[in-house]
Amino acid sequence: MIETEIKGCKIAFGQFPVDLKRFLTGGKQIFIVDEAVWDKFGRYTTLSSVIKVKGREEFKTLETVKRIYEILLDQEADRYTWLIGLGGGVVLDITGFVASTYLRGVPYGFVPTTLLAQVDASIGGKNGVNFKGIKNVIGVINQPSFVLIDTNFLNTLPRKEFENGYSEIIKHAVIGGKELFETLELMPLEEFQNKKFIERLIWESILVKAEIVKRDEFDFGERRKLNFGHTFGHAIETTYRLSHGYAVALGMILEARYSMEKGFLSRGDFIRIESLLRKFGLPTSPPKISERVLNRIRGDKKREDKFIHFVIIDGIGSSRIEKVMIEEVMEVLNGVCEHR
Structure with missing residues (x-):
């Protein structure tokens, strides 16, 4: 076992x-x-x-x-x-x-x-x-x-539930699992629900999360990396009644886009993230950030006064936490969404 x-x-x-x-x-x-x-x-x-x-x-x-x-x-x-x-x-x-x-x-x-x-x-x-x-x-x-x-x-799960799960696997790959990301890129889509292949992906994904939690169980530092895609994802999920995995996928797009716009993430790596999400049937066109979404983010537990502990993506498998002003993130991303 x-x-x-x-x-x-x-x-x-x-x-x-x-x-x-x-x-x-x-x-x-x-x-x-x-x-x-x-x-x-x-x-x-x-x-x-x-x-x-x-x-x-x-x-x-x-x-x-x-x-x-x-x-x-x-x-x-x-x-x-x-x-x-x-x-x-x-x-x-x-x-x-x-x-x-x-x-x-x-x-x-x-x-x-x-x-x-x-x-x-x-x-x-x-x-x-x-x-x-x-x-x-x-x-x-x-x-x-x-x-x-x-x-x-998993034998009785509909395809959409697999897509929701792959969203979190991709999240773990982006923040700290470069080899897992590359495995997903190379994975033939016919293996999408293959039990043996999925067991390998589950285990590799768990190990990424487990190592982070071991170093920061109570969420005061590195564990915040696991919030990648969730700052916007949770707000989108509750506002638009999307499934968790779909909302997190849209959150990952927005949050990776912020890293790209600030010069931390290369355009090439952003495109790889976007392409991988699409490959597994996940949405990649987030809605414009409405006032309802913004208000939910202001109430997010990751907030600290006017700041939020935000996941910065420096490359595939490389991430860090930076305290940034909520309004600055909104300004960057609203400009992106308006000119999409």
Whole structure:
């Protein structure tokens, strides 16, 4: 079994549910499961206790968290009870947040069922919910005990869900995985959903993120690189109701374009980023930055007064963080969008 570890969290490929026993250390188990996943796979499992939730962003709220707290109290869940998130990024975020706050913390783990969740949402210990239209503004950083990646769940995913996952893989490649980027450039499109090829990409993507998180678990420095594409992406996602991967792709275009306009990123490397996103079916023509988008960015958790911790791309696989004025970024990018 291929395995790595981040700050006490074991990450491994395996089969659900048979490989769960490798990670669990006593106590009863309660599964927080995406309704859609349960509808597809529930009849094939014999899980002891299940709380079903809707796996969409509009349900990633304190109201959903409150409902789960009430069920946990009714079931007399104690501090030794395991919470196990089974689903995509929304369900994992909710599970991690509930587990980190119920009884001041209970053990938990993840079984991600989408490509996006396997390469990104399940990795790193960030758990949170949305509030007043702002993504993940209430949350914690607390590592799960384990992440079990079973790529058999990908067999039923529609193509768009693969595209969403590839968006995050490309993000990791741009910020710190030059060889991964080149692999993606050379990858034949007929391998797009090839299980063996995808397992390699998942693992290489995880390793990029894992190394960053190991050096900066609590997001005060280098970990901010993982926000590439998300400063604008989150604002676009909530404003225009786009999927996460599509919105992050548009965010990457805008944020890489800023690096190019400021002279940090060559035009050739910008075109390579844009071309790779297109290759995997992702959008590359961002909308004009509206006042609604701007207001959401002003409320972003990465903001510090009038500044934002912005990811500068110096080249493929090379990035850094720079504190820049929000209005300066807007001025540069609005000029670009107007003359596109």
